[in-house]
Amino acid sequence: MVTRDEVAKHAGVSVAVVSYVINNKPVVKEATRQKVLQAIRELGYSPNLTARSLKTRRTNQIGVLFNHIGNPFETGIALGLEHRARKDGQSLIFQTYDPLEEDHLKTLFSGRVDAIILLGQSLKTDTVDHFAKIGVPLFSVMTPDQPNDIVPCADINWYEAYRAMIEHLIRFGHTRIGFMGALNRESYLNVRFRHFRRALLAQGLEFRDEWLVHGSFGSLEMAYKQMSERLSGGTDLPFTAIVCANDLMAIGVLSACRDNGVSVPGQLSIASSENILMSSHTSPPLTTVHYPRPEIGVATIEEVMNHLNTGAPLSSRTLKHEIYERSSTGQAPG
Amino acid sequence: MVTRDEVAKHAGVSVAVVSYVINNKPVVKEATRQKVLQAIRELGYSPNLTARSLKTRRTNQIGVLFNHIGNPFETGIALGLEHRARKDGQSLIFQTYDPLEEDHLKTLFSGRVDAIILLGQSLKTDTVDHFAKIGVPLFSVMTPDQPNDIVPCADINWYEAYRAMIEHLIRFGHTRIGFMGALNRESYLNVRFRHFRRALLAQGLEFRDEWLVHGSFGSLEMAYKQMSERLSGGTDLPFTAIVCANDLMAIGVLSACRDNGVSVPGQLSIASSENILMSSHTSPPLTTVHYPRPEIGVATIEEVMNHLNTGAPLSSRTLKHEIYERSSTGQAPG
DNA sequence: TTGTAAGCGTTATCAG
């Protein structure tokens, strides 16, 4: 590898001058500056970022904790993160979060990242404290199931979103509305369920435990299976509409309906959450809560960079959602 | 941040001993080892990876160049990459590749990564040479459109895959088979098109230029638009079956058919490539070439790690594909 | 078995 020393020698200047040129210090005489740039070009030199990081105590790397890279919702957020991070010259290190190996994070990221972005994971207090202590800020996209006061979040107002969605369903005459959530412990989807339930009750509707269907957040298959079981029993569904905590599950539910001869929205209205690209290409297309994925990714990086650069405290942000009414919801049967 | 020096002081040993303990050198007396471990625990110390990298000249980071993180095909590969990389203690740095900023890669990764994994991008010779010179190996998942002899690849045998797919269509009586490829210059999808065309000719069928429909690899919308235009013209399609270079485009084509009243596979058979999760949940489900995404990701990391650890030369690998016959293909009309 | 010290490639502080 070609180092700064070689460049200095080649240009006939000291190593310091090379640094000045690279870092655009305006102190260098134009002539020497050109000499150095010339040498850099000739040697194909670029500064070793690891060495620079060690010295400057800035890695320009941000850790991002995925739950499941295969989930298009999460990658939609990643798109915004990456786009904005690139502008700021930050690289993202993607890691799949495994609760069983949470302690591993401490060593994994040690001295490697300037900040860590969570995707709704509920970290142990111990872990949170550790990063606070070594000065690595945490910020979460999506409110974790077990929120922590020193981990601010960017999210939408799920309560308002579901309130609007429920109103939409009520206009179609639905009064018994089910929900498909996640079985996973401490999933950020639990937050959505709690808001849904609260919004439902606030509208004077009831919610029975047996109206909660268990899906699994990364997997459409699980949703398909669960719904198929309910449908193949021969007995009628206890609800006329179901709201799914994410689109992947809604697509599974839709498949289950199709395979079991249940018409959507004729016999069952399906509403969903997130609005991933695919949700407008199912048949019928899904009515869903639009989650501003790229925007929230961008906002997250901006918030984090602002903190890193100015020391301003990180603070939570609420972004705007929307209800996309498509044809998977309709008049309640009967 | 707590450093190794503090640990040494706290444990009453020299800094070297701390290193020995951390790196499991078997030379340390058990008693001192315990003293050190105790100090590490008490101080909540973990070694600074940046400093370690600088010294060992190993970053344990691998750069991964995406085309579009939103493409589920690419994230499916990432899943395999990440899973295997984690086992080897490697972190992945994901970057979206932008041909306009290709030169930027040199500085971006300088001293930061041990290797770079491409997802079918055709890098400039200049760039390839640069990384060869500084000793950062390149490996590509998917054969680039402009392959380079010093960038080995992992891929399936597309020629064989399409040969089998075409046979499948011929059995249904199709003789005029279109293809939807990518407009993007130098996309890895061009490779697929060339193999398709060759396979078609090899079976004694013809291929006319107007049977090539232009999609765009990251986007289902473009495919939808292109196909809609062809369909809304009122004239019949010149082919009875179409093979799409990826599932995302096939889903767009399917949507276009649905919205234009074209029955699939009654009036048009749709075959596809990749077998992303969603391709089995469209209606009808898509007949497609199964691309072993996680496996190819795993194989890639193994190949790269083997090279990094033993110095063995990187070599290209061909993985097994499969044809998944589902209901989007059927008897040719007429 | 443990300690000392050189050096990885930078940046940044001081003199000159």
Next chain:
DNA sequence: CTGATAACGCTTACAA
């Protein structure tokens, strides 16, 4: 304006 030189936190001969 430019040149020495001391860190940054770690690994690893080599010495003790």
